[in-house]
Amino acid sequence: MGIGQRLGWPLLFLLPAAIVIGFFFFTMSIMVRISVAPNLGPAQIGDGFTSDNYIQFFGSTFYLGYLFRSLWLAAYCTLITAVLGYTLAYFIHRSGRRTRVLVGALLVIQFFTAYVIRTYAVMLVIGKTGILNRSLLGAGIIERPLALLFTETGVAIGMILVSLPFMVFPIVASLQSIPPNVEMAAASLGASNTRIFWTVIVPLTMPGIAAGIVVVYLFELTSYIVPGVLGGGYVDMIANLIYAKAMQSFDHPFAAAAAMVTLLVSGLTVYLLQKFFRLVTPRT
Amino acid sequence: MWRRKHIGVKIAGYVLLLLLAIPLIVLVGVSLNPGVEQIFPPQGISLRWYYNLANRSGFIGALQLTLILAVGSTIVSTTIGLLVGIALTRFEFWGKDLILTLILSPLIVPQVVVGMAFLVTLSGLGVVSSLLSLSLLHCVITLPFTARAVVSALATSSRSLEEAAQSLGATPARAFLSVTLPIVSPGVIAAAIFAFVTSFENFTASQFLVWDRTTLPVELYNYVQTESDPPAAALSSLILLPVVLFVVVFNRFIAQHMFSGRL
Incomplete structure (x- = not known):
C-alpha cells in the first residue's frame, strides 16, 4: 500500500459521515449564536450580542420552574424505573427459556413501537373512562374516578412505563455476564441468599444499572410526548417550554437559550451520574 | 431454577409484564369499538374504524411521508x-477513537435540542422546511446507531478469511465485498432495522421541521390531543401489527442482540 492510499482512502470513506456530522455541529453552533442574539419581536432576530435570553430564563421562577419540575420528576421516575426494571431483569434472568423468549418478545415490541403510540395507549388505560377507573369503580374500591390523566401522577406513570424497556436491557445483559459459579462459590461459603444478592449480584451488575439509569434519566428529563399527552398542558416540562417558545411565540433566541440550558444541565447530570457510578462500581 | 425465595420476584415479574402488555391490548381493543367512544373492553367487534382510515387523507399522507423518510434515511445512513x-x-x-466519538455525539444531545438547532439553522439560512431538511435531520439521528453497529460487527469479525481471499489474488475491495460483507450482513441488517425504526418513530426533533405535511407520529400526537374517537387507536394498531409479526418471526435473533447489549 502506498502512502497516498493510506491517507486518501480513509478520508474518502469518512467524507459522507463528515458532511452529516459536520452539519450537525454547524446547527449546534448556530443555536449557540442565536441564544445570545437579541429578540426584536416575533420571528425577528437582531444582529448584536446579548445575555438577555439567559437572564430572562434564570431570572424568572416561572421559567426555572419548568427546569426544576423536569429535574425532580425525572429523578423520582428514574428511581422507580430502576427498581421495577431491576425486578423485571432479575425475573427474566431467573426464568426458563420459554418465559424468557415471551418476555423478550414483549419488550422488543415495546422498544420498536413509537413513543406516541405507547403514550396514547397509557392514556386509554388511565383516562377518566379508562379501563383502570372502570374496573376500580366496578369492584367498588373507589367511589369516584381517580384523576390521573392531566396530573403529575399520570405523567409519572406514563414516563415509567414508556422508559422501562431501556432500563431492563442493559441490566439483563450484565446479569447474564455473571459466571454462575460466582454465586455458587458465595453460597458454598455460607452466604445467605439475601446476602449473595446484595453483596455479589448487585455490585456485579452495577455497570448495567448505571447504563440504564443514565439513558432513562436523560430520556425522562427531556421528554416531550408523555407530558404533552398525559399532562394535557398542566404538567409541562422543559422540552414543552422550548417547543412552545419556538413554534408558538416564535421567540427563537429565548428558545435557543432554553435549549442550551437543557443541553448543559443534561450533560452535567450525565457526567455526575457516571462519576457516582464509577465510585460505587467494584474494581476488577 | 425457581427457589422459594424467588417467588416474590416471580409474582412481581408477572405483574410488571401485565403492566407493559395491558396498554397495548387496550389499544387494540379500543380500535375494535363499533361506537365513537374509546372504551375497553369494546362494546362489540367492528372493523369500522379501520375502513374509516381509508378516508383520512391526513393519516395517509403522513404515513407516506414517514415511510419515504424512513426508507431513504435508512439506506443513506446504513451506507x-x-x-x-x-x-x-x-x-x-x-x-x-475521536472520529467515532464525534459520529456518536448526536446520541447524547436531547432530541428537543437537536430539533431546535435544526430549526434555527434552517430558518437562518432561509430554507423552508422540506423533505430534504427532514431527511438530513433523520440521517443525523440514525447515523450513530448504524455506524456503531457496523463498526462493532466489522471489528469482531475475523479477518483471516478476507486475508486468505487476498492471498489467493482477490483485490482488497473484492475480498471485502464477497467474503467479509456476507459474514457481517446480520449486523448490517440489524443496523438498518434500527435506523428504520428510529426514523419512523421520531417525533420530538421532527416536529420542529414539519410544514403543512406532517410525519405520522406528529399527526397521531395532534390527533389524540384534540379528538377522542377510535381512529387513532385503529391506525396505531395497524402500525403495531407488522412490529408484532416481525418480532414473532425473528424473536430469537432480536432477543440475542438486545440482551447482549449490542444494539
Missing part, C-alpha cells in the same frame, strides 16, 4: 455507516 466501518477497521491512521 454511510458501512463506509465509516470500513475506514475505521480496514485502515491504519491516527484519531480513530
Whole structure:
C-alpha cells in the first residue's frame, strides 16, 4: 500500500459521515449564536450580542420552574424505573427459556413501537373512562374516578412505563455476564441468599444499572410526548417550554437559550451520574 | 431454577409484564369499538374504524411521508455507516477513537435540542422546511446507531478469511465485498432495522421541521390531543401489527442482540 492510499482512502470513506456530522455541529453552533442574539419581536432576530435570553430564563421562577419540575420528576421516575426494571431483569434472568423468549418478545415490541403510540395507549388505560377507573369503580374500591390523566401522577406513570424497556436491557445483559459459579462459590461459603444478592449480584451488575439509569434519566428529563399527552398542558416540562417558545411565540433566541440550558444541565447530570457510578462500581 | 425465595420476584415479574402488555391490548381493543367512544373492553367487534382510515387523507399522507423518510434515511445512513466501518477497521491512521466519538455525539444531545438547532439553522439560512431538511435531520439521528453497529460487527469479525481471499489474488475491495460483507450482513441488517425504526418513530426533533405535511407520529400526537374517537387507536394498531409479526418471526435473533447489549 502506498502512502497516498493510506491517507486518501480513509478520508474518502469518512467524507459522507463528515458532511452529516459536520452539519450537525454547524446547527449546534448556530443555536449557540442565536441564544445570545437579541429578540426584536416575533420571528425577528437582531444582529448584536446579548445575555438577555439567559437572564430572562434564570431570572424568572416561572421559567426555572419548568427546569426544576423536569429535574425532580425525572429523578423520582428514574428511581422507580430502576427498581421495577431491576425486578423485571432479575425475573427474566431467573426464568426458563420459554418465559424468557415471551418476555423478550414483549419488550422488543415495546422498544420498536413509537413513543406516541405507547403514550396514547397509557392514556386509554388511565383516562377518566379508562379501563383502570372502570374496573376500580366496578369492584367498588373507589367511589369516584381517580384523576390521573392531566396530573403529575399520570405523567409519572406514563414516563415509567414508556422508559422501562431501556432500563431492563442493559441490566439483563450484565446479569447474564455473571459466571454462575460466582454465586455458587458465595453460597458454598455460607452466604445467605439475601446476602449473595446484595453483596455479589448487585455490585456485579452495577455497570448495567448505571447504563440504564443514565439513558432513562436523560430520556425522562427531556421528554416531550408523555407530558404533552398525559399532562394535557398542566404538567409541562422543559422540552414543552422550548417547543412552545419556538413554534408558538416564535421567540427563537429565548428558545435557543432554553435549549442550551437543557443541553448543559443534561450533560452535567450525565457526567455526575457516571462519576457516582464509577465510585460505587467494584474494581476488577 | 425457581427457589422459594424467588417467588416474590416471580409474582412481581408477572405483574410488571401485565403492566407493559395491558396498554397495548387496550389499544387494540379500543380500535375494535363499533361506537365513537374509546372504551375497553369494546362494546362489540367492528372493523369500522379501520375502513374509516381509508378516508383520512391526513393519516395517509403522513404515513407516506414517514415511510419515504424512513426508507431513504435508512439506506443513506446504513451506507454511510458501512463506509465509516470500513475506514475505521480496514485502515491504519491516527484519531480513530475521536472520529467515532464525534459520529456518536448526536446520541447524547436531547432530541428537543437537536430539533431546535435544526430549526434555527434552517430558518437562518432561509430554507423552508422540506423533505430534504427532514431527511438530513433523520440521517443525523440514525447515523450513530448504524455506524456503531457496523463498526462493532466489522471489528469482531475475523479477518483471516478476507486475508486468505487476498492471498489467493482477490483485490482488497473484492475480498471485502464477497467474503467479509456476507459474514457481517446480520449486523448490517440489524443496523438498518434500527435506523428504520428510529426514523419512523421520531417525533420530538421532527416536529420542529414539519410544514403543512406532517410525519405520522406528529399527526397521531395532534390527533389524540384534540379528538377522542377510535381512529387513532385503529391506525396505531395497524402500525403495531407488522412490529408484532416481525418480532414473532425473528424473536430469537432480536432477543440475542438486545440482551447482549449490542444494539
